Every structure is written in structure tokens, then in C-alpha cells.
Amino acid sequence: MIQLEEKLYTSTEVAEILGVSLRSVYRYLEENKLQAEVKTATGRHRFSKQNILDFLYPNGIDKPAVTLEEKKETLGQTKVTLDENIVEKDTNVEETNQDENVLETPEEEPIDWLAKFREAAKKFREESDEQPAAEAAVEPVTQPDEPKVVEVIEQEFVQETVTQFSEPVKPKEAVSNKYYYRSGLGGLKDIAQNIDKNSRTSFLDYAFTLNAGLSLFKPIKPFSMLHVYVRPNDLSFFEKTLALTPSEESNAQLCLLVSDDNAIYSGREELHGLFVVSKERLSHDIKTIGDGALSSEAQSVLG
Structure with a gap:
């Protein structure tokens, strides 16, 4: 059994522990194969040690402890095809945080529109003496008409x-x-x-x-x-x-x-x-x- 500390883990840490991409972690969450201990106010997930163990050992821990690396080696030697719904190697997904100027997808993904807007506003203020453009006010939704x-x-x-x-x-x-x-x-x-x-x-x-x-x-x-x-x-x-x-x-x-x-x-x-x-x-x-x-x-x- 893999040895884990009693703490809350981020999605990135869970992906590293499982040896999969962030996209796979999100898919496990959507399919209810992986449970999160808490979800923060900003929409980020935090996982407990038990959440990770429940995912790795859904039927309980009946066999002697085996490390994740040993498990991978055994699977490789016996030529067992890994279920791509459990472990997925996705080299096309960027797992590192992108620059603040990059649009960000949910939770630690590389695209953050809000950060990009703020960075753009900061740069605009540095290059010009003009007063920065005000943030567009969010107005109440008016009664919809037919598409115009x-x-x-x-x-x-x-x-x-x-x-x-x-x-x-x-x-x-x-x-x-x-x-x-x-x-x-x-x-x-x-x-x-x-x-x-x-x-x-x-x-x-x-x-x-x-x-x-x-x-x-x-x-x-x-x-x-x-x-x-x-x-x-x-x-x-x-x-x-x-x-x-x-x-x-x-x-x-x-x-x-x-x-x-x-x-x-x-x-x-x-x-x-x-x-x-x-x-x-x-x-x-x-x-x-x-x-x-x-x-x-x-x-x-x-x-």
C-alpha cells in the first residue's frame, strides 16, 4: 500500500501520486470514481489520504502493501492492458501553471481570463499616462426579446x-x-x-x-x-x-x-x-x- 501523510492534497499532488494527468483527475471526479474531501469557495478540490486510498483500493486493502511503482512494474511484466478509464498518460495536456497572461481553465489549468485582463490593464497603465479603462459594470439582465x-x-x-x-x-x-x-x-x-x-x-x-x-x-x-x-x-x-x-x-x-x-x-x-x-x-x-x-x-x- 502506498504510504501517504494525513493531510489535504491538491489536485496536482493527487495527479502526481496516481501518475496521471490533471485532466484524468477531473474526469475521475465527474465519474464519481474519485471523491474530494472538501471543495473550496473558489471551486478547488482538496483530497484526504482516505480519498486517495479509496480510489486506489476500491475493494479495501486485503493484500500486502505494494507501492505504486511495484504495481506499475507488475502490470508491465504481465502485459496487462491498463484500463484507460483508470490510468491515462496524456502528453498533450500541460500540467504546469501558465503565466498570468494566459487564459486559465478551471483549477490550476493554464488559462485565466481574469488574470489576463488584470495583467493587460496593468501594462496599459505603465505605457500610458491616460486614466485606465474602468471595468465594465455588470448590469441586471433585462427582459429578453426575440434574437435580434x-x-x-x-x-x-x-x-x-x-x-x-x-x-x-x-x-x-x-x-x-x-x-x-x-x-x-x-x-x-x-x-x-x-x-x-x-x-x-x-x-x-x-x-x-x-x-x-x-x-x-x-x-x-x-x-x-x-x-x-x-x-x-x-x-x-x-x-x-x-x-x-x-x-x-x-x-x-x-x-x-x-x-x-x-x-x-x-x-x-x-x-x-x-x-x-x-x-x-x-x-x-x-x-x-x-x-x-x-x-x-x-x-x-x-x-
Whole structure:
């Protein structure tokens, strides 16, 4: 039996003890295979010695104590296939803490929108004598109206390089409807995490653009709305899973840009665990539906 101290362990420590990734620990929690002794006010889990032993020895400790390393060696020698629902080696998941400028997924995961916003605000104050932008106030959710189609975008997509613009290129589909919402899930961080989680689970396409997209490339000033491309057939899915209610643009937290343009999704990039449109598409969107301040911030990244 593995020797443990009588104390509360963090998720990272449990992952090291079990020899698995953080993602596996979270999955065990969701499947009720692993129980947490306590859950902090910030949503972090803490595990007791007994929680870990109950997971390792679900039928009780009837056999002589065997260390975790001996258990691994025995399994290797007998060529027993490990149940990937119990032990999983995931080399694609980053288990170390990311920089404060990185968007963070729940509990010690690498993406923290709130920390990124604060870092961006700090940098902005250092580079300018102007008064820092105030945090966007959270206003009560107004009575929802029917989803409002605010604008139809139908423009030539100008592909750019770092140095200069090339000739206009007409995409297969460049028509996007803009729908504005507020979400019942909470702030921008929670909305972004759920967009990614639900899309991956259901194998759907999405890609962040404008402020949210640029913030994945570099720290920028705080902002109060996420812009994300989704396909027309997936609109109702996101409205349901994100607990969305229609809103005026001035009060919205989320703008869904509905488009079936395959070039948007095939050219997207994955940064810090989230999908963002290509630099060319991001530059196009900033120039066509963004504002001058965002365009200035994008110069160092997009040219």
C-alpha cells in the first residue's frame, strides 16, 4: 500500500501520486470514481489520504502493501492492458501553471481570463499616462426579446501579410449574422470555457475573433464582450448550453457570428487551449467590424 501523510492534497499532488494527468483527475471526479474531501469557495478540490486510498483500493486493502511503482512494474511484466478509464498518460495536456497572461481553465489549468485582463490593464497603465479603462459594470439582465439580427456582413476578405496587404481574395462564404446575448453562466471566463468544453464534447466548430481572439496572441486592454464564430446549425445548441438570453449590443456579454464559411474553421489556430481565427481573418475582422483602438493594439501582432 502506498504510504501517504494525513493531510489535504491538491489536485496536482493527487495527479502526481496516481501518475496521471490533471485532466484524468477531473474526469475521475465527474465519474464519481474519485471523491474530494472538501471543495473550496473558489471551486478547488482538496483530497484526504482516505480519498486517495479509496480510489486506489476500491475493494479495501486485503493484500500486502505494494507501492505504486511495484504495481506499475507488475502490470508491465504481465502485459496487462491498463484500463484507460483508470490510468491515462496524456502528453498533450500541460500540467504546469501558465503565466498570468494566459487564459486559465478551471483549477490550476493554464488559462485565466481574469488574470489576463488584470495583467493587460496593468501594462496599459505603465505605457500610458491616460486614466485606465474602468471595468465594465455588470448590469441586471433585462427582459429578453426575440434574437435580434443586428448586422449582415458581406465584404471582400482581404488576406494580409506581416508587411503589406495582398490582392483581395473572395472567400467561399463571407456572410455572418451577429446575435447578441447575455449568459446565465457568469462572466466572460466561464462563457469562454463552456464554449470550448461543449464544442469539443459535441464535435462542433467555433473560433474566437476581435478582442477575445487578439487577447490569445498578446495582452490587451480589458474588454466586456466575446466574439465567436459558430455554424448556423449550431446556434440553438449554444443558446441552450450557455444559458443565453437575447440582449442589446450595449449590454451584451457574447456576440455569436453565425457563418458557414469553411475557411474560418479550417484556418483556425489553437492557442492556450482555445481556438482563434487565423491572423489574416482576425486582421480582416478588426478592420471591418472592430474599432480603431483595437486596430492599434493589433499592429504589433498583425502588422
